[in-house]
Amino acid sequence: MMGKKIGIVCYPTVGGSGVVATELGIQLAEQQYEVHFISTTMPFRLKRLYPNIYFHEVEVSNYPVFKNPPYDLALASKIAEVIDREELDIIHAHYAVPHAICSIFAKQMAKRDVKIVTTLHGTDITILGIDDNLKHMICYAIDQSDQVTAVSNSLRKQTEESFHIQKPIKVVYNFIEPVKDTALTQEDLKDKFEIKDHEKVLIHISNFRQVKRVEDVIRVFDQVTKQVDAKLLLVGDGPEHTKIRDLVNELDLNDQVLFLGRQDNIHDLLNISDLKLLLSEKESFGLVLLEAMISGVPCIGTDIGGIPEVIADGKNGFICEVGNIEQISRKAIHLLSDDSLWNQFSKYAKTYAYENFNSNLIVRQYETIYNEVLDRN
Ligand code: GMT
Secondary structure (H helix, E strand, C coil), rough: CCCCCEEEECCCCCCHHHHHHHHHHHHHCCCEEEEEEEEEECCCCCCCCCCCEEEEECCCCCCCCCCCCCCHCCCHHHHHHHHHCCCCCCCEECCCHHHHHHHHHHHCCCCCEEEEEEEECCCHHHHHHHHHHHHHHHHHHHHHCCCCEEHHHHHHHHHHHHHHCCEEEEEECCCCCCCCCCCHHHHHHHHHHCCCCCCEEEECCCCCHHHHCCHHHHHHHHHCCCCCCCCEEECCCCCHHHHHHHHHHCCCCCEEEEEEECCHHHHHHHHCEEEEEECCCCCCCCCCEEEEEEECEEEEEEEEHHHHHHHCCCCEEEEEECHHHHHHHHHHHHHHHHHHHHHHHHHHHHHHHHHHHHHHHHHHHHHHHHHCCCCCC
């Protein structure tokens, strides 16, 4: 028997929110939900055919009269169409602006009543929230949603404080699945990158936005290589990329830093990594930390946003002050130079990620929320 019908509105891109939304849809489909993704392109993780997952593409018309194509209106109209045609019960919008706003608009247009669950992922609150026009819009999206969730306690608190929100926001953490087989062996991959056996591998994965402070990653690595033979893998691309290449040149680290660009098989790369660095100044959760931990890679993160809720300080990694290069380098060198400590951290990283953030646990929390909103009149 087919279960409830849910529409998932998300960014299809490689970012964490897209990953979480897509994986959630896949898991729900396994629980007999009928899942309808509504987005501009097919979410990148939907690589194979799933019997009860459907994709509805939002097409934006480009009339010469519009300076910018009206994406939000096209999205709202597509959501309304899918609500009615597919008889959806719930819309799960990832991001308040524009996805929850478009879903609310769609609900008003549609002939059928649906419940709206909105998940806040961070950037909408921490960055868009600064803009006064959008602030009103975010408050409206939260107010009109049947349930709002945030991916960390820190994001929940920040939302309540910045927007004076009285409505209860539930924290549902991001989740991870245990790693299946990696495509390449450690040996093959290290050979490919010319990484010697005794060298330690540090890794940073992000969209190279300013908030990620990739420059700090390079400066820490510069300190680490003075004490430990090491390589740094930089995965991802974004606005700071050129600046970071210049810094790597300036510090004469070209032979030790590998710019890998965007990569799909993150777990292969994590499989050869000894330490993950996420030194952001804003981060509502840090899904990449979970991806590292489930592969047994200890992490160093900064003491901001949701990062301290993901890393267990002194047990599977370290929490350090934002921008404190000396402190971060010291902890990194300490961990990379002590095999027994590293093994202990690596083992606990896997256990911790699985016990606290496994997909079964978290998807069940979303299902409970769906049932609760459907039971409300
Ligand atoms: O970090 C980004 O810039 C991408 C953004 C996204 O849309 O994926 O990430 C946000 O959502 C992720 C999934 O919930 C979180 O893991 C990231 O911490 C969050 N980014 C920020 O808060 C800056």
